[in-house]
Amino acid sequence: MIKYNKALKNIKVYEAGKPIELVVRKFGIAAENVVKLASNENPIGTSPVVKQAIMDNADKAHLYPDDSMYALKDALATKYGVEDSNIIIGAGSDQVLEFISRAVLDENSSVLMSAVTFAMYEIYAKQMGAKVLRTLSYEHKYDEFMEAYEMRKPKIVYICTPNNPTGDATSKEEVMRIIRAIGDETIVVVDGAYMEYASAKDKAYAITPQDIMKFPNVIYLGTFSKAYGLGGMRVGYGIAQEELISQLYKMRPPFNISTLSLAAAIAACKDDSFIEESINLHKEQIARYETFAKENGFEYIESYTNFITYLFPDKMDSIEISDVLLKRGVIIRNLASYGMNAIRVTVGTQKQNDIFFKNFLELLG
């Protein structure tokens, strides 16, 4: 019998947002009537510039991508004012998280994160057999982080800002305070997957790679999956000092993003007007979600992201609400598995949001 590594006994599998195909298959609802607000995909869709880049490269599917990713790194380097050697590309920023975890974790180490945050931090830690420490609050609070850090000296500290799946953000001031207090033997990951939304909302929450790169142990993560509208293409990146990046490179498999993903990301990088459009739609539509919560007697977490988290009182059950919505073809994310009586809803287009509000109202009776 095969003896698997001990860590495998303790691994939780990531719960993906349910795809439209599944709802079509399972509930027999026509695809065009299914509204997916579960995975924080860009509701505007694929940018025409990106679509064109994909079409232009559709006959290059047989060719391996340029594994140096020269053009993409160059575009990112220009965007952030860093060098190519400060950048590592991942199949989603997820994969950069995997590289970091595999580079430093083992069965005797631990990682520190907030009470409710991105699920992959824990999954990658457990794949390495490491312990997962959490603060008491989902917000990233200096005192809570410092107490756990001092006591346990984790090898990685995660600061997810804006935070997923809660939607709150940590101010630049607070993030810098945490970074400065942590010793350089611990990697601090500042995960800015939704940073474009926070930056647009309030400059006090805007954090750039430049802000944190003077620290040799801090890495900034960004992604093309959210504001850039490339969720399906799996492209993210890490930005840090060259030494840290070169170590992570040792865990990178060759050709870790596809030829079309590379072309799409290069095009997206220069597509500022699409980001602007995404942010504008979002600003306009999120106000409706806030109003809806107030009108219907429940709370929400102030959002710095492209989604909003509704917090339900005891008389409302997030499991039941999610199930009823799902059967109606409205896919949202139930947060029960995070220990919250809450749902996370991606802020969609006007029409998608109309459908969500209509179904939710009917469900409330």
Place this chain on the structure above:
Amino acid sequence: MIKYNKALKNIKVYEAGKPIELVVRKFGIAAENVVKLASNENPIGTSPVVKQAIMDNADKAHLYPDDSMYALKDALATKYGVEDSNIIIGAGSDQVLEFISRAVLDENSSVLMSAVTFAMYEIYAKQMGAKVLRTLSYEHKYDEFMEAYEMRKPKIVYICTPNNPTGDATSKEEVMRIIRAIGDETIVVVDGAYMEYASAKDKAYAITPQDIMKFPNVIYLGTFSKAYGLGGMRVGYGIAQEELISQLYKMRPPFNISTLSLAAAIAACKDDSFIEESINLHKEQIARYETFAKENGFEYIESYTNFITYLFPDKMDSIEISDVLLKRGVIIRNLASYGMNAIRVTVGTQKQNDIFFKNFLELLG
């Protein structure tokens, strides 16, 4: 200072085939004059059926793929006469190799492979701190494998057939003999990345997942990167008994192939005429490579793949030959880093091969 895991000290980085972009940048040769015969990409290009699938899905780049990969697994299950639960999809079969390595290897374990074989076996083993054992021959010989197996009890045994980068294959009889002799505490990987070419050439070398699936410790790997012409899309798969697959699933990150890669692979799976066309072109063109070697006084390894390995006598130097060809815009793979005075050349289209022969003849003077 960050303390990285010990294994990182000993990691070799994969040497990717040089991309056309690099030759264009470095030597100022126009892209249309560069011939890349270095990465065993399908020279016919992207199948029209696949191209259409990509175009049809180009505006879905913002949507995460169906993470259950229901449709792709279903197509593969039908093709091979297995169940969906016997299949795991990877970002290239490379990624399945990574899952296997991470599931069972540690610093006290070893892996066994032939003297010259696919480079990623070693790289993934070293990432886990495991020892790499090699037989004396690049061919997969029963006696050599058994001697090393009995002595060291490796956790993984790799049988790459047809073998890369040499091009030879191991008969089904010999593979089954090795599998039967290995205890079920060791995972045997039968890597059939180029199997479509071997099957078409000689049935005695055809191995299917069905052939090996009665053994709980054996996994078959296949890929869409070669005969199917999807090198740039990064889609491969492992097929084994359900228990082994379910353990590997624990190491799989969500959304490990892109939305367009999924659509492309589903289309490719049903595109038998493209495979036929690829095999036919190959049969016709590889004969020219064999003749060329005979006419110019050097040996080659009988090929069961879409490439051919030329073995040079001492008076010819593979490093020099590769460099001169590269400067002329002809990219092939030098095998010096594998300890061989040899080059590996992908069998291209008639026109690509003409250019290769012309340049090689001029170089020989």
